[in-house]
Amino acid sequence: MGNNKKKKRNHVPARLNFLFLVVFLLFSALILRLGVVQIVQGEEYVKELERTTNVTARIDAPRGLMYDRFGNIVVDNELELSITYTPQKKTTHAEKLEVAQKLEKLIEVDEEMIDNIIPRDRIDYWIITRPDEAKEKLTDEERRKINDPTEEYRLTVERITDEDLSEITKQEERVLAIKREMDRGYALAPQRIKQGITEEEAHIVGEHLFELPGVDILRDSTRTYVYDDTFRSFFGRTGSIPREKLDYYLSRGYERSDQVGTSFLELQYEEALRGQKALVESVTSRGAVVGEREQLGQRGNDLVLTVDMELQQIVEGIVKKEVETGAASFIDEKAAYIVMMNPKTGEILAMNGYEDDTGALNKAYAMGSSIKGATMLMGFHEGSVHPNKYIYDRPIQIGGQTKKSISNLGSINDLQALEKSSNVYMFFIAMEMAGFRYGTNCCWNDIPGTYDKMRYYYSQFGLGSETAIDLPSVSTGLSGGIGQGGNLLDFSIGQFDTYTTLQLAQYISTIANDGYRMQPHLVKEIRQPSPIKDELGPVVYQNDPKILNRIDMSDAHIKRVQDGLKRVVNPNLSGTWRNAGFSYDVAAKTGTAEVRVAVTRSDGTRYLVDGTNQTLVAYAPFDDPEIAVAVVVPHVRGKNPHPFSRNILKQSMDAYFELKDNRNGPLSNGEERPVQNDEEEENN
Known part of the structure; x- marks a missing residue:
């Protein structure tokens, strides 16, 4: 009896020792593999990671509609096409200029785009397109003394004359207008260059997209007014984010290229009318898309006005x-x-x-x-x-x-x-x-x-x-x-x-x-967009009568x-x-x-x-x-x-x-x- 018990006790340590040995070998193999990955192949994997990027594209959703008090649509959306430009992280001004020069030959540049050009835009364009003449604005001795690119640029700008700027031709102005719109955007974020392009422009640009890196044609929408000019001034306008309000909108999740309400009801109810963008997240490796995830967008909320x-x-x-x-x-x-x-x-x-x-x-x-x-x-x-x-x-x-x-x-x-x-x-x-x-x-x-x-x-x-x-x-x-x-x-x-x-x-x-003095108002309700055409969605906000004072x-x-x-x-x-x-x-x-x-x-x-x-x-x-x-x-x-x-x-x-x-x-x-x-x- 005693010998049997002793044999059983000897078997337990033997098995534990074997188990410890297996675990040790496995950990050794894991550590060896990690060493190979980190030391031997680490540099290659870093390069591969750099070649793999996550790009999130935000596709604008239409703004909410406006109805009168009896449910008649008064402000609607109409499909249109826009040309956008998405710069990469290391895109240079020279590369943008080259794209702008090609694009100018394919589309008609609106006078409004040219009117938006400010004097500093012309100066920067002159410096980029005339580097030798810009360099001559400072002597070699001045450059040696300054030894500061920022100060050198400032002094160059001061010495550019109106006569210098008069060299910019009408065609160059059109190129500058396009490049100015390109410069307004962030890296990897699409920026509208021109809205409401014609079908002919869309076809021509589409045929040349292979030579226009960063340029794309976006499905967009514009406001239409069912009853022409009736009450139109009060509906307000939409447009690019005003320069003085850029920080305000960026802090609220907007992008530089977004269209916002700029006056009257469009401005007053911007948060309600703004649509929820669709998100398309693409993972690319070695230039090929290896994964994609899409989140659907949604039209903005609708306004029901008090107006008959x-x-x-x-x-x-x-x-x-x-x-x-x-x-x-x-x-x-x-x-x-x-x-x-x-x-x-x-x-x-x-x-x-x-x-x-x-x-x-x-x-x-x-x-x-x-x-x-x-x-x-x-x-x-x-x-x-x-x-x-x-x-x-x-x-x-x-x-x-x-x-x-x-x-x-x-x-x-x-x-x-x-x-x-x-x-x-x-x-x-x-x-x-x-x-x-x-x-x-x-x-x-x-x-x-x-x-x-x-x-x-x-x-x-x-x-x-x-x-x-x-x-x-x-x-x-x-x-x-x-x-x-x-x-x-x-x-x-x-x-x-x-x-x-x-x-x-x-x-x-x-x-x-x-x-009793009541608050005058133009919006009766805010409603969610309805999936059924010509039908109002659920009420989000009811603008109840408000007494201002007695x-x-x-x-x-x-x-x-x-x-x-x-x-x-x-x-x-x-x-x-x-x-x-x-x-x-x-x-x-x-x-x-x-x-x-x-x-x-x-x-x-x-x-x-x-x-x-x-x-x-x-x-x-x-x-x-x-x-x-x-x-x-x-x-x-x-x-x-x-x-x-x-x-x-x-x-x-x-x-x-x-x-x-x-x-x-x-x-x-x-x-x-x-x-x-x-x-x-x-x-x-």
Whole structure:
């Protein structure tokens, strides 16, 4: 028994020793192999690794579409071809220049590309293409003393003259324009050289790709506008990343060659509209592709706008017809602006300017009596006047000047002051706020402070303040500064500070909305792209109505002013627009601001012409407002001019209510909407 146990114990160490031996031999073989790989074949493998590269190509995806509030596509994408250039890590300027010279013979270089050339581009091109002449700009002794390539280059640049640069021919300019676009990109990243190439250019370049290293033809897309120029200015533009914003976009994952929104909605909603690029990662070894992985791209998100494209087209037609019918009434340039918005939500339904849509946002004018609703509410809140207070409307003398209403209105209360557009009633509000008692000539207290206080009240309605519309770079109007007491009276009737048409629309919307100032906006929703054509995808973002502020005035005072504005169009009273002829309940306020317009003679001298800015605001229905409108027609000459503002507002508001019952949809490019003649309009 004892011997058997001893034999079993001897067998275990023998087996372990054998196992250790095997492991030792395996590790030895592994270490030997690693030594061979690292020491003997290491250099060869390093070279092989250098010959193997991973290249990731990013293929642009189309931008998101834009729809109007009823689901009509207004901004679409259209397939186009672009020429791109992808430099390698060690591509030299000489190699780029050679490619540019060949490419110039195959494509047409746009004037816009040439216009983008800056003086420094020409200098660098001259140095590259004329190395011997560039070398002669410095003496050998100067080079020995400098011994710094950067300083040598700087001194050479300084000595290049305009005469030197005049040697660059028109053909060389085209080559330079191409090379300039090449230089904008990074190594291994495609840079667009020319977008929207013709089929002929694509065929020619395609046949010569073998001699154009780095050049390729890319499937691209461009914006198309289904309804031609309708609302097009507000859609905005796309283009190359502006130089001053390059760092901003690069930090957010963009590439130098990317197209971005550069104005208005395209810029404001760039992050939403931007598509997700497709990624194609290729692994090459010894010039051959040995592996490839692709990640599909996706079109950007779509915008659903607040705009009613059918109403927009009708309004544009109305504005154009009225301006051109009364063209002789303008002092200088023909102009008219209109903004139509929902006062409860801030949604912009239509917005137009005659041959200048964006002027409704960025051109400011004295608005005249149309702002008197805000002045009256300010007077109520300050205690300068109170509901049913009577003031005798007659000419008054301030600082040697006579100030008056359009006619002597006699004893009137606040409602009649709005109805008949009394200037004197507003003057008394301003004087009372400044502590001035008319008749005693005492005393103006803190005129600058009164200006500040009045601007504070007006800003609550959006007059002179940011409207907060979802667009970049919108004007807030211009302050007239601080004037004398007489100017304070002008301020109270809209003849001192200037405002934009959008601000005027926000002001009347605030009154219509019982004192709540809403943020005007053009985008209703952001939606994911749908795989089904002409169908909207899921909602990503809902632009809910936003209250910017509630004016300081009481509900009772707001209701009182609303009643006064309703009297303006009452056919049974003496309102300034009692003959308007609306078939629905409307509140409105007319305005006429006196202006002096500088006009240039044919010999270049200038002279002043007296004229007026016609302004008009309204909302309807009175008891439950759903549309608020502001119209501004600046620089109209003479007395009894063409009634631009009244015709434009009446017809546009009528169109809004008619579309609620009878809608045919917007007209596509090339279609024409029948225009009613004057006889038909009178019958209606």
